Amino acid sequence: MHLTLAFLTGTGLLWSAIGFGILFGFLLHRGGVTDFDIIVRLFQFRDFTVIKVMMTAIAVGGVGIALLHGQDLAKYHIKDLNLLAVGLGAAIFGVGMVLLGYCPGTGLAAIATGRLDALAGLAGMMVGGIAYALSFDWIAANVLPVGAYGKVRLPELLGQPEWVCYAGLIAMAAGIFALVHKAEAKK
Amino acid sequence: MKNPRWNPYLVGALIGLLSILTFSIVNKPLGMSTGLAQASGACAMPFLGADKVASNTYWAKTAIPTWDYSTLFLVGTVIGAFLSALLCGAFKFTADSTVWTESFGPSKTKRLIAAFLGGVIILYGARLADGCTSGHGISGCLQLAASGWLFFIVMFASGILTAKLLYGRSTQA
Numbered sequence: 341m342h343l344t345l346a347f348l349t350g351t352g353l354l355w356s357a358i359g360f361g362i363l364f365g366f367l368l369h370r371g372g373v374t375d376f377d378i379i380v381r382l383f384q385f386r387d388f389t390v391i392k393v394m395m396t397a398i399a400v401g402g403v404g405i406a407l408l409h410g411q412d413l414a415k416y417h418i419k420d421l422n423l424l425a426v427g428l429g430a431a432i433f434g435v436g437m438v439l440l441g442y443c444p445g446t447g448l449a450a451i452a453t454g455r456l457d458a459l460a461g462l463a464g465m466m467v468g469g470i471a472y473a474l475s476f477d478w479i480a481a482n483v484l485p486v487g488a489y490g491k492v493r494l495p496e497l498l499g500q501p502e503w504v505c506y507a508g509l510i511a512m513a514a515g516i517f518a519l520v521h522k523a524e525a526k527k
Numbered sequence: 528m529k530n531p532r533w534n535p536y537l538v539g540a541l542i543g544l545l546s547i548l549t550f551s552i553v554n555k556p557l558g559m560s561t562g563l564a565q566a567s568g569a570c571a572m573p574f575l576g577a578d579k580v581a582s583n584t585y586w587a588k589t590a591i592p593t594w595d596y597s598t599l600f601l602v603g604t605v606i607g608a609f610l611s612a613l614l615c616g617a618f619k620f621t622a623d624s625t626v627w628t629e630s631f632g633p634s635k636t637k638r639l640i641a642a643f644l645g646g647v648i649i650l651y652g653a654r655l656a657d658g659c660t661s662g663h664g665i666s667g668c669l670q671l672a673a674s675g676w677l678f679f680i681v682m683f684a685s686g687i688l689t690a691k692l693l694y695g696r697s698t699q700a
Contacts, residue, residue, distance in 0.1 A: 341637070345578070346552060346553055346554035346572070347552070347665075348552060348553050351608075353553055353596055353696050354594070354595070354596065354599055356552070356553050356596075356604055357553075357555075357595075357596040357597075357599035357600040358599050358600070358602060358603040358606070359603060360545065360548070360549050360553070360560075360600060361599065361601065361602060361603015361604040361605075361606070361612065362603045362604070362606050362607035363541075363545055363554040363603075363607060364542070364545060364557065364600070364603065364604050364607060365603060365604035365605060365606060365607025365608035365609070365610075365611070366607035366608065366610060366611045367538050367541055367542050367545070367595060367607075368604070368607075368608060369531075369607070369608040369611035369612055369617075370531065370532060370533040370538055370611055371532070371533065371535055371538035371539070371542075372532040372535070374608060374636040375624075376624035376626065376627065377624050377625050377626050380624075380626045380627075380690060381626060382686075383686040383687050383689070383690035384626075384687075384690050384691075384694065389535045391534055392535035392539060393535045393536075393538050393539040393542065394539065394664060394665060395539065395658075396538075396539025396540050396542075396543060397539040397540070397542040397543040397544065397546065397665050397669070398543070398665060398668045398669045399669075400539070400540045400543025400544060400547075400549075401542070401543035401544070401546035401547055401665065401666075401669040402543075402668070402669035402670070402671065404543065404544070404546070404547035405546065405550050405551075405669060405670065406535065407546055408547065408550065408551050412679055413551055414547075414550045414551045414554075415550075415554060415664065416670050416672075417550075417556045417670070418667075418672045418674070419657050419662070419667055419672040419674045419675070420657065420674060421672075422657070422671045422674070423677070423679065425656060425657065426656045426657070426663075426674050426677050426678055426681075427677060427681050428656075429652045429653065429654070429655030429656025429657070429678070430652065430656050430677065430678040430679075430680075430682040430685065431574075431620075431652070431681050431682075431684075432648055432649075432651060432652030432655065432656075432661075432664040432672060432685075432691055433648075433649055433652030433653055433656060433659065433682050433685070434652075434681070434682045434683065434684070434685025434686035434687075434688075435648055435652070435685055435686075435689045436645045436646070436647070436648030436649025436650070436651075437649055437660075437682070437686055438645075438651055438686050438689040438690045438693060438694075439641055439642075439644060439645030439648065439649075439689065439693065440641075440642050440645025440646055440648075440649055441624060441626075441627070441642065441645070443559075443659055443660035443661075444559040444563055444649065444653060444659045444660070444661075445559040445604060445659065445660060445661045446648065447646070447649075448559070448563075448604050448605055448608070448633070449604055449605070449607070449608035450608070451605065451608075452604075452605045452606070452607075452608035452609035452612065453535065453608055453609070453611075453612040453617060453618055453619070454612070454618050454619045454620040454621060455621065455622065456620060456621065456622040456635075456639065457622040457624075457638050457639060457642040458642070460639040460640075460643045460646065461604045461643065461645055461646035461649070462646060463643055463646060464642065464643040464644060464645060464646020464647040464648075464649075464650070465563055465567070465646040465647070465649065465650035466563075466566065466567045466570040466571075466646075466650075467567075467643075467646070467647045468543075468567070468646060468647040468648065468649065468650030468651040468652075468653075468654070469563055469564040469566070469567025469568070469570075469590075469650050469651075469654065470568075470570065470571045470574075470575075471647070472564065472567075472585065472604050472650070472651050472654035472655065473564070473567065473568065473583050473585040473586050473590070474573070475582070476583070476584055476585035477584055477598060479655065480584070483655070483677065489673070491672075492672070492673040492674070493670065493671050493672055493673060494671040494672075494673055495639050495671060497673050501562065501625060505642035505671055506671075509671070511581060512639040515531060527695055
């Protein structure tokens with residue numbers, strides 16, 4: 341067994357969930373991403389707050405966790421690449437996100453700032469969750485197995501070393517930020 | 528009221544640091560929609576009965592309706608956003624937003640019904656994809672997971688198309 345830093349268990353783990361959640365919710369609100377207009381305008385290329393927050397989080401978190409993983413201090417949690425389920429789910433998700441104006445996390449945070457539409461969205465999410473659970477056996481038999489490649493990471497997929505992929509990630513983030521600033525300067 | 532918003536790069540970097548902490552200290556990635564699916568199991572109990580929920584494959588194995596790390600993280604998120612809003616005086620009951628009103632008018636009923644439908648659609652999609660903007664979009668992408676990047680790209684493309692269809696008229700403003 342590897343030594344990891346994960347020393348919290350039992351009640352401590354549960355309290356840490358609330359603590360980490362508080363930090364996350366606080367940051368989402370301070371980042372401005374609990375706002376319907378800011379989220380929807382991303383998809384119209386009129387506001388780039390969401391992409392700035394997400395790409396920075398991915399670059400900083402990515403490099404940090406890769407360094408810890410290299411020292412066996414953190415484990416990866418890779419989700420299965422089920423081509424049909426992830427592709428179709430993401431397409432459905434995009435429709436829902438633009439209609440609702442929030443994603444699941446920012447929606448919950450938005451409720452806590454008084455957004456009643458986000459509250460209606462949460463009620464809808466409960467119905468969506470129930471619908472998925474009730475259709476799960478059929479989905480598991482017919483959708484999840486289509487194009488199921490397991491826990492694939494980009495370094496394997498692209499046949500490149502880890503560091504090249506992380507360098508590519510940072511270059512991509514920098515490129516996106518440069519494009520975004522150009523677009524913002526035009527306004 | 529002064530502008531309570533922080534620089535988005537700073538917020539992104541802090542969310543990245545938060546991910547590093549949760550990955551290392553508690554061995555958990557950031558994620559939202561599993562907890563919401565667990566909550567939906569709890570909501571289903573009065574309608575479907577506890578037996579039906581307990582015998583459902585999905586609620587029995589993947590999204591067990593109980594207080595655990597994932598569901599308590601949701602509670603924390605609500606508390607955190609509430610504290611932030613209170614501290615800067617931004618808490619306000621409202622359902623208004625500029626983009627929506629430009630396209631669909633000021634009707635609150637219309638907005639709430641659309642938000643409800645959006646909620647149904649978004650969580651179904653999130654569960655089918657096995658993650659949302661946080662689970663796939665942040666946690667997946669930062670680990671260079673192929674599933675995370677597939678989700679991010681398809682979600683973005685679908686969102687652009689949907690925004691054009693729904694709010695196309697308001698983009699001129």
